[in-house]
Amino acid sequence: MSPLHDTSVRGFASDNYSGVHPDVLTAIADANDGHQVSYGEDAYTAHLQEVCAQHFGDAAQIFPVFNGTGANVVGLLSMLPRWGAVVCAKTAHIHADEGGAPEKAAGIKLLPIATPDGKLTPDLIAEEAWGWGDEHRAQPLVVYITQSSELGTVYTPDEIRAITDYAHEREMGVFMDGARLSNAAARLDLPLGAFTTDAGVDVVTFGGTKNGALGAEAILVLDARASDGLIYLRKHQMQLASKMRFVSAQLLALLDGDLYLRNARHANAMAALLRSKMEAGIADGSIRGVEFTQRTEANAVFARLPAGVADRLRESFRFYDWDASTGEVRWVCSFDTRSEDVDAFVAEAARLTSSA
Ligand SMILES: Cc1ncc(COP(=O)(O)O)c(C=O)c1O
Numbered sequence: 440m441s442p443l444h445d446t447s448v449r450g451f452a453s454d455n456y457s458g459v460h461p462d463v464l465t466a467i468a469d470a471n472d473g474h475q476v477s478y479g480e481d482a483y484t485a486h487l488q489e490v491c492a493q494h495f496g497d498a499a500q501i502f503p504v505f506n507g508t509g510a511n512v513v514g515l516l517s518m519l520p521r522w523g524a525v526v527c528a529k530t531a532h533i534h535a536d537e538g539g540a541p542e543k544a545a546g547i548k549l550l551p552i553a554t555p556d557g558k559l560t561p562d563l564i565a566e567e568a569w570g571w572g573d574e575h576r577a578q579p580l581v582v583y584i585t586q587s588s589e590l591g592t593v594y595t596p597d598e599i600r601a602i603t604d605y606a607h608e609r610e611m612g613v614f615m616d617g618a619r620l621s622n623a624a625a626r627l628d629l630p631l632g633a634f635t636t637d638a639g640v641d642v643v644t645f646g647g648t649k650n651g652a653l654g655a656e657a658i659l660v661l662d663a664r665a666s667d668g669l670i671y672l673r674k675h676q677m678q679l680a681s682k683m684r685f686v687s688a689q690l691l692a693l694l695d696g697d698l699y700l701r702n703a704r705h706a707n708a709m710a711a712l713l714r715s716k717m718e719a720g721i722a723d724g725s726i727r728g729v730e731f732t733q734r735t736e737a738n739a740v741f742a743r744l745p746a747g748v749a750d751r752l753r754e755s756f757r758f759y760d761w762d763a764s765t766g767e768v769r770w771v772c773s774f775d776t777r778s779e780d781v782d783a784f785v786a787e788a789a790r791l792t793s794s795a
Contacts, residue, residue: 449780450757451647451713454619454738457773460651461701466692467653467685467761474682479503483687489655490695493571494631495643495659502658503686506786507618508537509577509678510644514658515581516545516676517666518612518642524548525614528568530557544676548577556733557590558598582606585616586634586643587623591710591769592741595615595627595636604637610768613639618646618656621693621703622737630787641665643787647690651702651774655689702774706738709772709781714740716785725789732767740770742793756784 450456475481483504491501504510511533515525525541527534529551533541541547541689552559552565559582572578582602587593594602603613615635615748617623620643624631635643641662647655658673660666673679693699715734720726728745743766744752752758761767769783 443537449776451758451770451772451780453771454706454773455653456757457775460654460692460698460774462698463689463692466688470684470688476608477592477681477683478679479683479687479771481687483682483684486695487687487691490691491657492661494694495577495661496632496634496636498661498663499636499662500660501645501690502660502673503680504656504658504678504688505643505654505675505684505686506706507532507616507646507648507656508540508679509613509676510656511537511583512540512545512547512657513615513667513669513672513678514642514644515541515547515583515614516763517658517660517669517756518581518614519547520578520580521546522578523580524550525580525581525583526550526552526559526564526611527583528552528554528557528559528563528588529583529702530554530586530795531583532589532618533583535626549592550579555586556592556663557585558592559584559602560598563604564605568606568611571583571719572594579611581612581614583614585617585618585665585737586723587619587626587737590733591737593623593736594634594735596629599634599638599640603643605641612641615640615643617644619649619703619737619767620645621650621699622707625700625707626736636661642784645694647664647693648695649773650699651705652693656687657690681735701743703738706772706774709738709776709778710735710738710770713770713784715770717742717788720785720789725793726785729788729794738772740772741767742770742771743767748791751786752787755787768788
């Protein structure tokens with residue numbers, strides 16, 4: 440079949456607008472011949488477990504799933520009793536972008552907290568970490584953090600350790616949404632285990648899809664004491680793949696080697712390039728009225744545009760409003776973003792803002 444879409448069109452809407460990395464497609468094809476036992480009893484999932492131990496430590500257990508929302512819901516469910524609640528940032532994906540899945544599919548109460556940059560701190564967590572033993576209050580038993588965050592910022596290992604220490608002292612677990620874990624590894628220039636297992640995180644997800652997979656995510660239990668019944672919950676929540684070898688093959692393509700890192704480094708570098716070119720335009724006066732609203736530490740750039748510019752810029756490049764009421768927008772780069780895409784985007788921004 441020939442493509443049904445214009446393959447020359449690219450944008451900055453999301454890292455899941457991009458296609459699949461060729462090595463991932465090859466890995467799927469390579470896994471295709473013959474028969475393998477279904478539901479995870481296959482050679483690819485077994486090897487993935489070994490590879491995950493290399494990244495996250497020998498105690499880590501990996502559970503491949505289909506998508507990030509499912510990874511979050513199943514992972515959190517495994518950490519909570521029926522009366523449990525999750526402390527998270529107001530911008531957390533589980534709170535802002537999952538259609539209420541944690542509440543609806545899992546009955547989990549969320550306790551969201553406003554943050555300046557998408558990152559929680561012990562002081563912020565303290566706003567909702569109280570009331571244990573009070574039968575009137577959903578019990579705050581897990582802290583959810585996102586690495587890299589929904590606002591494109593990255594926690595340092597020390598910041599994570601401060602959160603895990605705070606949480607564990609109060610017998611709370613720590614769940615890390617790693618839909619963009621690779622982008623954080625690239626930013627920090629650290630092995631995946633250094634800011635997850637070694638920083639005291641209990642359960643982390645690994646996002647393959649935004650990093651070049653077709654549709655592959657995983658839940659990693661780093662401390663078995665913090666999670667229970669995950670295999671049963673994955674089935675209940677419809678996240679158990681029958682032909683799991685193909686999900687695992689995608690994750691292997693990324694993690695059995697350094698493709699996850701190369702893809703993330705590239706996406707981050709493109710976001711840094713986009714920001715620096717915009718800043719150069721602002722400095723030389725060719726771009727007017729644009730200001731940045733967050734640090735650019737991973738693969739997303741947040742900016743505020745003059746009124747009317749976002750819609751006109753979107754005629755050439757797709758991207759989303761972040762906060763339409765303030766004119767804040769989000770630009771995301773992918774493993775396949777090209778510097779020519781950035782150049783064309785910045786040139787169009789210059790043209791539109793100088794005539795705005
Ligand atoms: C921080 C974060 N978590 C999880 C997800 C996964 O969502 P999905 O269910 O679309 O795979 C996303 C995707 O946008 C995300 O940004």
